[in-house]
Amino acid sequence: MYLIAGLGNPTKKYEHTRHNIGFDVIDRLADQYNISMNTKKFKGICGTGVIEGRKVLLLKPQTFMNLSGISVREAADYYKLDFTQELIVIYDDIDLDPGNLRIRKKGSAGGHNGIKDIIAHLGTQEFLRIRVGAGAKAEGQDLVNHVLGHFSGEDRELVAWAIENAAGAVRLMVQGDTDAAMNQYNKKVVKE
Template identity: 35%
Template sequence: MLENENKRGPFLVVGLGNPGLEYLRTPHNAGFMAIDRIAEQEGVVVQNRRCRAVTATCRLAGRETILAKPETFMNLSGVSVAALIREFEVDPARDLLVIYDELDLVLGTFKIRERGSPAGHNGARSVTSALGSQEWLRLRIGVGLDLPPEAKEAGGKRPGRDYLLSPMRKGDLAKLDEVLDKVATATRRIIQDGPGPAMNEFNRKEQ
């Protein structure tokens, strides 16, 4: 068993987003921000260009880990993810985590899921298409607005493309900043103990 574990390749953590300064602090770049936070904590810089992404290598929870931010723009994220999987000989069913924003989750929260449909997220749709499967681990960072009950009852619509691609307000960035540290901790837990224990710990509904 130990021999097999030692032969395992690196773990791949991919954050989805759009390259370019104009997208830097937008809700749609929460995945990029998560990768940058992990890299900052590990003292590495995500700047090596390969597989149409910028990458960095570090050790998370004792495991060699590739941090990556695709430069293909969100809608073609899967092209880069598939190339990274081939380059590093990663098993996408057990050694891949994709981090991205989720409008259906309120800002300040996140959820880990082992599989599922893209649910309207173009980056997730691209990854599913490139891998030919919905069986890949994802961590979705909430960027949705916490609408008051009366707005929900009145059929308040969730924000769309303009909101996702517009710079976040200072207060919202502060909320996201707190979550990014938890996301980094959850990522280490996933690598160390697997998705099951991580989901049990971090998917509990916060009061």
């Protein structure tokens, strides 16, 4: 069993913002694999299904971003998962340009409050993660307004492409091939 958690904020107000790209990847996986996201459990919205022959739980925590660890830990404990092998967390990263992914097996929070909370609740930095590029804020722009803002028209195509690639990475990762996912998707995308 794999727990695939996409981070974001609940309510329509935050749909498709930079901070909610994790939710967008979960929605894409749910569509691709006909997984119904209609269960309210683990302080989140979730659905169980199968991806590439592996049973998965797709999870969108509803605790708001900064408290994501509560939901992720509850689900991981329920299924008695090995955090280092059976948990994949998908989230936005302002240090990556739109369209870029960075897949890692472990690491620090890098200033991301949702990841800080997950690390605090799990007691480890060792879990699989997919960082999806949200782009840096403009000089002088408020960080909160940036991450809660929407992508510009020119970035939307890159973001849609990144969401597809993140879903592709998940397919490899649930087959136990995170190295292949890293080799295939950890490539810099340059705007043309």
